[in-house]
Amino acid sequence: MTNYPPKLAELVEDFAGITDRNERVEALIEIADRFPDVRVPADIASKPYAEENHVQYCESDAYVWAQDNPDGTVKFYFDVLNPQGLSAMAMAVVLDETLSGAPLEQVAKIDTDIVFKLFGREISMGKGQGLMGIIAMVRGAALDRLNKA
Numbered sequence: 001m002t003n004y005p006p007k008l009a010e011l012v013e014d015f016a017g018i019t020d021r022n023e024r025v026e027a028l029i030e031i032a033d034r035f036p037d038v039r040v041p042a043d044i045a046s047k048p049y050a051e052e053n054h055v056q057y058c059e060s061d062a063y064v065w066a067q068d069n070p071d072g073t074v075k076f077y078f079d080v081l082n083p084q085g086l087s088a089m090a091m092a093v094v095l096d097e098t099l100s101g102a103p104l105e106q107v108a109k110i111d112t113d114i115v116f117k118l119f120g121r122e123i124s125m126g127k128g129q130g131l132m133g134i135i136a137m138v139r140g141a142a143l144d145r146l147n148k149a
Contacts, residue, residue: 007098080092
């Protein structure tokens with residue numbers, strides 16, 4: 001967990017204390033409720049979205065964008081086209097709130113294991129693959145920028 005940016009480390013630690021599955025689900029729904037705050041604005045992208053922003057294997061039809069900040073960090077934006085895609089929405093909110101503005105070196109090291117730390121081990125394989133895909137796109141955006149530097 002030492003590789004996580006502080007905000008993400010704190011969230012993972014908070015979720016480690018949640019042992020009741022229903023409580024975990026409620027916490028994730030509350031996070032997903034903030035999804036409108038991380039949805040991609042029209043000046044960044046409009047539908048139909050470019051395939052390069054499409055998250056592979058995501059049943060909720062998620063998309064990810066990374067915009068460069070003047071300080072060398074990145075601001076992440078997301079869209080989830082499936083209105084039932086609460087898990088993807090929650091993951092998007094988590095990633096924006098904890099990784100937007102974080103050092104690229106830290107974002108590039110994010111492991112997909114946070115899916116299980118936040119959503120629990122009982123998450124379905126399909127849903128888990130989609131959430132890991134969202135993380136991979138965020139991590140890939142950071143790696144691309146680090147490799148160009």
